[in-house]
Every structure is written in C-alpha cells, then in structure tokens.
Amino acid sequence: MDPREYCHNKATPPGSSLYYSLLFLPEAQRHTVTALYAYQKEIVGIVAECSDVGVAQTKLQWWQEEITRLFAGCPRxxxxxxxxxxxxxxxxxxxxxxxxxxxxxxxxxxxxxxSFQALTTYCYQIAGVISLMAAEIYGYQDSETRTYAENLGIALQLTHILRNVRQDADRGRIYLPQEELTRFQVSSEAIFTSYANSQGMTALLAQQAGQTRHYFRSALANLGKHDRQTQYAGLTQIALGLNILNTMEEDGYPVLQRRTSLTPLRKLWIAWRTSRRARRGLVPQC
Structure with missing residues (x-):
C-alpha cells in the first residue's frame, strides 16, 4: 500500500470528522496533515489496544526509535x-x-x-502539539496563532474524551478528573457499570463541556483576522467540535449509553460553510 494511502485509511476514512475538516485543503497540505494525525492515531492506539503494559511500552519504544530514524532520513x-x-x-x-x-x-x-490541570497537560501532549504542527503547515503571520493551535488541540481532545466515556470505561479507563468526580458525587465504579447517578453525572458532564468550550473560545480569541483564511481547517474542527457539544447538551449528555455523532451530510455542510466563512475572515460562533 502507498504510504499516503495508508495514512488516509488510518486518519481520515470517508465520513470521519477529520476527513471533512481537511477536505478543502490543497492536496499537499492535506496529505501532510493527514500523516500527522495518522501518527497521533498510531501512538494513541497503542494505549487503547494493548492490554499488556509491557507490550505497549515496547511499541512506544519502537516509535521513539522510529522518530530518530525519521529525522536521520531513514524512516521505515x-x-x-x-x-x-x-x-x-x-x-x-x-x-x-x-x-x-x-x-x-x-x-x-x-x-x-x-485534576483537570493534569488532564489538560495530557491533552496538550497528545493533541496540542499535533495542532501546533498543523498550524505550521497551514501557515500564519501572527505569533498568537500558536496559542490558538495549542488551545484547539486541547479542546479537541477534551471533546473526544467526553464522547468516549463509555468506550474508555469499557477498557478500564476514566479520563474525567477524579477531583470532579468527587465534587459531583459520581463514583468510578458507577461509571464502569453505567449506573452513575443521573443528576450528578449530568452536572459533571455539563461542567466538563463548559471547560471544553472555554478552550474553544480561547483558541478563537487568539486567532487574528490575518490567519483565519489559512487556518480554516482548524476552524472546521472547532465548528464540528462545537456541534458535537451542542448535540450532547440537547440530548442530556447520554455518554454512558451511546457515543454522540453527526451525520456525514451534516459534517459536509459544516465544513463547506466554515471554509467559506473563514475566507471572509469569519469564525464559528462559540
């Protein structure tokens, strides 16, 4: 399989949010950013798919060596x-x-x-640095655009965590901060068994969604008008993420029962509209 095709299959299968976010990019940029997210999926997938910690550590070590080979000019x-x-x-x-x-x-x-601070540190490492590199590929004039990209990556990962509470619990992981679980009187055991107190769980998820929106707002606040046209793929990611949050809120945050998603047609409409608006210097409403 061609390396580019491999990356697209890994990161941007048709119908995925990232597929539509990158849809209107110039071809060279689309291939490169797709490869960045394919890399992210390879690394994150190790933790998600390996039940044996030793095996996972060995795979991560291999990737660390592969990055050394990449920058030495001999990737495998x-x-x-x-x-x-x-x-x-x-x-x-x-x-x-x-x-x-x-x-x-x-x-x-x-x-x-x-804590939420510990969680956002993880989100920065996993997703913030990817968004920062993507911003370099899109190009920018204002240095504040780097802050935009960092906050964008964190917001996207926080959205991903909210969408996948059930799936993460099924593999023994809870990314919702422990201090927040305590505050809203939601036990880890209740999440693992899908019997979390409805009122407390809904309040907890609403609070987490609010913090996620804060990062989306911070991203938009740091994106100057000069860079909105070049960064429209990231703006599409914001628009799609906000639509996910809105849908969760409208449905009462049913994350223990199902994963919130948007239809491909809705994603296409959002991507097309956001890219058109970005070319006029407009950003999604948050």
Whole structure:
C-alpha cells in the first residue's frame, strides 16, 4: 500500500470528522496533515489496544526509535515515510513528535487523572502539539496563532474524551478528573457499570463541556483576522467540535449509553460553510 494511502485509511476514512475538516485543503497540505494525525492515531492506539503494559511500552519504544530514524532520513513506517519531506519543508521539531509518545507513556502509568490541570497537560501532549504542527503547515503571520493551535488541540481532545466515556470505561479507563468526580458525587465504579447517578453525572458532564468550550473560545480569541483564511481547517474542527457539544447538551449528555455523532451530510455542510466563512475572515460562533 502507498504510504499516503495508508495514512488516509488510518486518519481520515470517508465520513470521519477529520476527513471533512481537511477536505478543502490543497492536496499537499492535506496529505501532510493527514500523516500527522495518522501518527497521533498510531501512538494513541497503542494505549487503547494493548492490554499488556509491557507490550505497549515496547511499541512506544519502537516509535521513539522510529522518530530518530525519521529525522536521520531513514524512516521505515508508512506514516514516517510520508512525513520525511514535510518535516524539512515546514521545519517540524523532533521534540514535538516525541512529546506525543511521552503523553502516551504517561497514560500507560495511570488509568485516571487527579485534576483537570493534569488532564489538560495530557491533552496538550497528545493533541496540542499535533495542532501546533498543523498550524505550521497551514501557515500564519501572527505569533498568537500558536496559542490558538495549542488551545484547539486541547479542546479537541477534551471533546473526544467526553464522547468516549463509555468506550474508555469499557477498557478500564476514566479520563474525567477524579477531583470532579468527587465534587459531583459520581463514583468510578458507577461509571464502569453505567449506573452513575443521573443528576450528578449530568452536572459533571455539563461542567466538563463548559471547560471544553472555554478552550474553544480561547483558541478563537487568539486567532487574528490575518490567519483565519489559512487556518480554516482548524476552524472546521472547532465548528464540528462545537456541534458535537451542542448535540450532547440537547440530548442530556447520554455518554454512558451511546457515543454522540453527526451525520456525514451534516459534517459536509459544516465544513463547506466554515471554509467559506473563514475566507471572509469569519469564525464559528462559540
């Protein structure tokens, strides 16, 4: 299989949110950003799919060595082969790729997070650095756009966590902060068994959704008008993420019963509308 095709199959299958977020990008940018997210999925997937911690650590070590090979000019994996030229073209830092591995490694060491601050640190490592590298590929003039990208990545990962509470619990993991579970009187055991107190759980999820919106707002506040046209793929990610949050809220946050999703047609409409608005310097409403 062609390395680019491998990356697209991994990160942007037709109908996925990322597929529509990148749909209107120039071809070269689309291939490169797709490879970045394919890399993210490879690393995060190790934690999600490996029940044996030792095996997972071995795989992460292999990827750490593969990043060394990538920057030495001799990558072996389809994802890193796709990134071999772009890391030079866009001057992408080796440390950013290693931070993703570091985030996954820390995730192996714990099945819960004590505080929201600890959770956002993890989100930055796993997703914030990916959004930062994507922003480099899209191009920007204002230095504040880096802050936009960092907050965007954190917001997207927080949205992902909210959508996947049930799926994560099924594999023994709870990403909702322990201090928040205590505050809203929701036990870990109740989440694992899907018997969380309805009132407390709904209040907890609403609070987490509010914090996620804060990061989306912070992202938008740091994106100047000069860079809105080039960063429209990220703006599409924001629009899709906000629609997910809105749908969750309208449905009463049923995350222990099902995963909230949007139809492909709705995603296409959001992507088309957001890209058109971004070209006029407009951003999604948060």
């Amino acid at each position: 994996h389809p994802v890193t082969q796709t990134l071999a030229t772009p890391i030079k073209t866009y001057d992408l830092p080796q440390q950013s790729f290693l931070q993703v591995i570091g985030g996954a490694a820390s995730d192996l060491e714990q099945s819960t997070y004590p």
